[in-house]
Amino acid sequence: MSVTAAQGFEAAGVAAGLKSTGARDVALVVNIGPEKVAAGVFTSNRVVAAPVTWSRQVLADSRVDAVVLNSGGANAATGAEGFLDTHRTAEHVAAALQGAGREVSPGDVAVCSTGLIGVRLPMDRLLPGVDDAVAGLSPAGGPDAALAIMTTDTVPKEAVAGGEGWTVGGMAKGAGMLAPGLATMLCVITTDASLSPERADAALRAATRATFDRVDSDGCMSTNDTVLLLASGASGIVPEDGAFEAALADVCARLARGLVADAEGASHDIAVTVAHATTEEAAEAVARAITRSNLFKAAIFGNDPNWGRIISAAGTVPEEIAPFDPTALDVTVNGIQVCRASGVGEDRDLVDLSGREVRIVLDLHAGEAEATVWTNDLTHDYVHENSAYSS
Amino acid sequence: MSVTAAQGFEAAGVAAGLKSTGARDVALVVNIGPEKVAAGVFTSNRVVAAPVTWSRQVLADSRVDAVVLNSGGANAATGAEGFLDTHRTAEHVAAALQGAGREVSPGDVAVCSTGLIGVRLPMDRLLPGVDDAVAGLSPAGGPDAALAIMTTDTVPKEAVAGGEGWTVGGMAKGAGMLAPGLATMLCVITTDASLSPERADAALRAATRATFDRVDSDGCMSTNDTVLLLASGASGIVPEDGAFEAALADVCARLARGLVADAEGASHDIAVTVAHATTEEAAEAVARAITRSNLFKAAIFGNDPNWGRIISAAGTVPEEIAPFDPTALDVTVNGIQVCRASGVGEDRDLVDLSGREVRIVLDLHAGEAEATVWTNDLTHDYVHENSAYSS
Numbered sequence: 001m002s003v004t005a006a007q008g009f010e011a012a013g014v015a016a017g018l019k020s021t022g023a024r025d026v027a028l029v030v031n032i033g034p035e036k037v038a039a040g041v042f043t044s045n046r047v048v049a050a051p052v053t054w055s056r057q058v059l060a061d062s063r064v065d066a067v068v069l070n071s072g073g074a075n076a077a078t079g080a081e082g083f084l085d086t087h088r089t090a091e092h093v094a095a096a097l098q099g100a101g102r103e104v105s106p107g108d109v110a111v112c113s114t115g116l117i118g119v120r121l122p123m124d125r126l127l128p129g130v131d132d133a134v135a136g137l138s139p140a141g142g143p144d145a146a147l148a149i150m151t152t153d154t155v156p157k158e159a160v161a162g163g164e165g166w167t168v169g170g171m172a173k174g175a176g177m178l179a180p181g182l183a184t185m186l187c188v189i190t191t192d193a194s195l196s197p198e199r200a201d202a203a204l205r206a207a208t209r210a211t212f213d214r215v216d217s218d219g220c221m222s223t224n225d226t227v228l229l230l231a232s233g234a235s236g237i238v239p240e241d242g243a244f245e246a247a248l249a250d251v252c253a254r255l256a257r258g259l260v261a262d263a264e265g266a267s268h269d270i271a272v273t274v275a276h277a278t279t280e281e282a283a284e285a286v287a288r289a290i291t292r293s294n295l296f297k298a299a300i301f302g303n304d305p306n307w308g309r310i311i312s313a314a315g316t317v318p319e320e321i322a323p324f325d326p327t328a329l330d331v332t333v334n335g336i337q338v339c340r341a342s343g344v345g346e347d348r349d350l351v352d353l354s355g356r357e358v359r360i361v362l363d364l365h366a367g368e369a370e371a372t373v374w375t376n377d378l379t380h381d382y383v384h385e386n387s388a389y390s391s
Numbered sequence: 392m393s394v395t396a397a398q399g400f401e402a403a404g405v406a407a408g409l410k411s412t413g414a415r416d417v418a419l420v421v422n423i424g425p426e427k428v429a430a431g432v433f434t435s436n437r438v439v440a441a442p443v444t445w446s447r448q449v450l451a452d453s454r455v456d457a458v459v460l461n462s463g464g465a466n467a468a469t470g471a472e473g474f475l476d477t478h479r480t481a482e483h484v485a486a487a488l489q490g491a492g493r494e495v496s497p498g499d500v501a502v503c504s505t506g507l508i509g510v511r512l513p514m515d516r517l518l519p520g521v522d523d524a525v526a527g528l529s530p531a532g533g534p535d536a537a538l539a540i541m542t543t544d545t546v547p548k549e550a551v552a553g554g555e556g557w558t559v560g561g562m563a564k565g566a567g568m569l570a571p572g573l574a575t576m577l578c579v580i581t582t583d584a585s586l587s588p589e590r591a592d593a594a595l596r597a598a599t600r601a602t603f604d605r606v607d608s609d610g611c612m613s614t615n616d617t618v619l620l621l622a623s624g625a626s627g628i629v630p631e632d633g634a635f636e637a638a639l640a641d642v643c644a645r646l647a648r649g650l651v652a653d654a655e656g657a658s659h660d661i662a663v664t665v666a667h668a669t670t671e672e673a674a675e676a677v678a679r680a681i682t683r684s685n686l687f688k689a690a691i692f693g694n695d696p697n698w699g700r701i702i703s704a705a706g707t708v709p710e711e712i713a714p715f716d717p718t719a720l721d722v723t724v725n726g727i728q729v730c731r732a733s734g735v736g737e738d739r740d741l742v743d744l745s746g747r748e749v750r751i752v753l754d755l756h757a758g759e760a761e762a763t764v765w766t767n768d769l770t771h772d773y774v775h776e777n778s779a780y781s782s
Contacts, residue, residue: 074699314438386686387689
C-alpha cells in the first residue's frame with residue numbers, strides 16, 4: 001500500500017506515454033489532511049535538475065499538498081525552459097485538483113522527475129497524464145504510483161511500518177546512481193501521525209543519514225535525488241518521542257535495502273561494516289573508501305574474498321579522518337577472518353560467496369564506533385547496462 | 392635502452408621462477424657512479440608493502456647504489472616476516488655485488504615488489520635470481536629489466552630524453568591500480584646528469600605530480616607504488632636550470648601515457664581537461680571527479696558522449712574546493728561541444744568515439760587555470776580481469 005497505507009492520502013499511477021514501453025510513468029500523491037506538514041532532503045550535487053530547484057522552494061514553508069512524479073525524463077540540464085516545464089506541471093496539477101474540488105496552490109505541489117538527462121519533457125503527453133492521474137486518485141492508489149516511478153528498477157519498492165493507531169509508508173525508485181548524499185532515487189513517504197514541521201524535518205534527516213546516505217551502489221551522485229515526507233495528521237495521534245523516528249528509519253532502511261537488492265546489473269549485495277573506529281564518521285569514511293573500490297567490487301563479483309583490496313582501500317583514507325594502525329587490521333568475510341593484523345588469516349577457501357548477500361567486517365581496533373555502508377559488486381551487466389543505457 | 396640509456400648504469404632482467412609462466416621476473420639496476428644521488432616518491436596509501444617501508448629508509452640519505460625489483464609477488468600484508476624477506480633481499484644484492492667487486496652496502500639497495508598481496512615471496516627462488524641478475528649486469532641490460540617488472544602489462548614501458556651531453560631514461564610497469572598518489576606502478580629513472588640531492592628530489596616531485604599523479608585508471612591506490620630517480624653524474628654535466636626538469640617531466644609523461652595505453656581491459660584512453668578553473672587544484676579536483684565516475688567511464692566504453700554524466704560528476708565537487716556556476720558549464724567531446732551552459736549543445740551524433748583516444752574538455756568559466764587527468768573506460772574486460780586475477 002506504501003504511500004496510501006497511512007490515512008489522509010490518495011495516489012495514482014498512470015501511463016502518459018513518456019516511456020516508450022507504454023508502462024505507467026506519471027504518479028501523483030495527494031495529502032488530503034487535515035494537516036499538510038512536509039519535509040524533504042535533496043541531492044547534494046551542485047548540478048541539479050529543474051524539479052529539485054522547484055521542490056526546494058515548495059518545501060521552504062514545510063507544506064506540501066501534492067507530489068507529482070514522472071519517469072521517462074529527468075528534466076535535468078534543460079535550462080530555463082526546463083524550469084518552466086516544471087513550473088507548468090505544478091500549475092497544471094493544482095488546476096486539475098481544483099477542478100476536482102480540492103483547494104491546492106501550485107506553490108504547494110512538489111515535482112520529481114527521473115530518466116534521461118539533457119532532454120526536454122514532452123509536455124503534450126505529461127499534462128494529459130496529470131489529468132488522468134487526478135481522475136484516478138484513490139486511497140488504494142499507492143501500488144500504481146510505485147510502479148509509475150520505476151526506470152531501470154525491476155520491481156517496485158514499498159515499505160510500511162507504524163505504531164498504535166498511526167502508520168508510515170513509503171515508495172522509492174532507483175537502481176543506478178545510488179550514492180552518498182542520495183542517488184537517482186526518488187522516495188515519497190507518508191504518515192498519518194501528527195508531526196510538527198521541526199519534528200518531521202529532524203526525523204527525515206536522521207533516517208536518511210543512516211540509510212539512503214549509506215547506500216553507495218556505484219559512487220555516482222544524481223542530479224535529481226529527492227526524499228519527501230508528508231504528514232496528514234489524520235490519525236489524530238502525536239507519536240511518543242522516538243517511536244515515529246524509529247518507524248520512519250525502519251521504512252527508509254527497508255526501501256534502501258530494496259534499492260541495493262535491485263541495483264543495475266548487480267549479482268551481490270555487500271554490507272561493509274567498519275568496526276572499532278574512533279568515531280562514526282571515521283567508520284563511515286573507511287567503509288565508503290571500500291565500497292568505492294572497483295577492484296574490491298570486481299573481486300566480489302568473481303566470488304573472490306580478496307582482503308588485500310579491502311585493506312588497501314582502507315589505507316587510502318587520511319589519518320586525520322580515520323586514525324588507525326594500518327598494520328593491525330582484521331578482515332572478516334562472511335564470518336571467516338581471512339586477514340589478521342593486516343596479514344594472512346584463516347584460509348580464504350573457507351569463505352562461501354555463492355549467496356547474494358555478502359557481509360564484510362573490517363576491525364580497525366581504534367575505538368568504539370562503527371558504521372555500515374551497502375554497495376553492490378561490479379559486474380559485466382553493470383558495464384553493459386550503463387554503456388548501452390543513456391541516462 | 393631505458394634505465395641503461397644514461398652513462399654510469401648497468402642493469403639485468405632474469406627469470407627466477409616467481410612467475411608461473413617462466414617469464415623474466417627479477418630486475419636489477421646498478422648505479423656505478425661516480426655519483427650516487429637518488430630521490431624517490433612512494434604510494435600515499437597508509438597500508439604499504441614491506442619494500443616500500445624499506446626503500447623509504449634507504450632513500451633517507453638520498454643515496455641509492457642499486458635497485459632490485461621483482462614481479463610475481465607484492466610482499467604486501469606479509470607482516471614482520473615480509474619485512475625480513477625484503478631486508479634479506481637487499482643484503483643478498485649487496486653481498487652478490489661485493490662478490491663481483493662492487494662496494495655496495497645493503498642500506499643503499501632499494502627494493503620494489505609487485506604482484507599478489509598477502510603471499511610471502513619464495514625466497515629460495517628470488518635469491519638465486521638475484522645472483523643471476525648480478526652475473527648478467529650489462530650496460531645494455533635496460534630492456535631486459537623493463538621486461539622483468541611486467542605483471543599484467545602487455546608491453547614494456549620505456550622512455551628516453553636528454554640534453555647536450557646528458558641523458559635521462561626510465562622504465563615503468565603497471566596496468567591495474569593506477570590512481571592518485573601513484574598506483575601499482577614501479578618506475579626507475581636514471582640519468583648521467585650531475586644533480587644535487589635537493590634538485591633530484593624537487594625535479595622528481597614536480598614531474599610525478601603532473602604526470603603519474605594525474606593518471607587515474609580505476610581510482611584504486613596500490614600498497615607498492617614507487618618511483619625512483621638515480622643520478623650517476625657520469626656525464627660530468629650539470630644541466631641548466633629547467634633543462635633537466637623538462638626532460639624528466641617528458642620521460643615521466645611518456646611513461647604515464649604508456650601505462651594508460653596498456654591499462655587492464657581498457658578500450659579507450661580518456662584525457663579529461665578541466666579548463667578555466669579558479670586554480671589548478673580546483674581543475675584537478677573536478678577532472679578527478681569525472682575520471683572516477685563509473686557511469687561516465689561505462690558510457691565512453693559504449694561510444695556514448697554522455698555529457699550529462701560529466702556535468703553531474705563535476706557537480707559533486709564541493710564549492711569551497713572548486714567554485715563555478717553549475718548552470719554555466721560547457722562540455723566538448725572530441726571537438727564537438729555537446730553541452731553549452733549546462734544544457735543541450737551540438738548534436739551528440741556528430742561525436743566520433745571510434746578511436747582509442749578520447750578528449751574531453753569541461754569549461755568551468757570560472758578562472759584561468761586548467762588541469763588534465765587521464766583515465767580509461769570501464770569495460771567488460773576490466774571486470775573480467777579484476778574478478779579473475781587475484782592481486
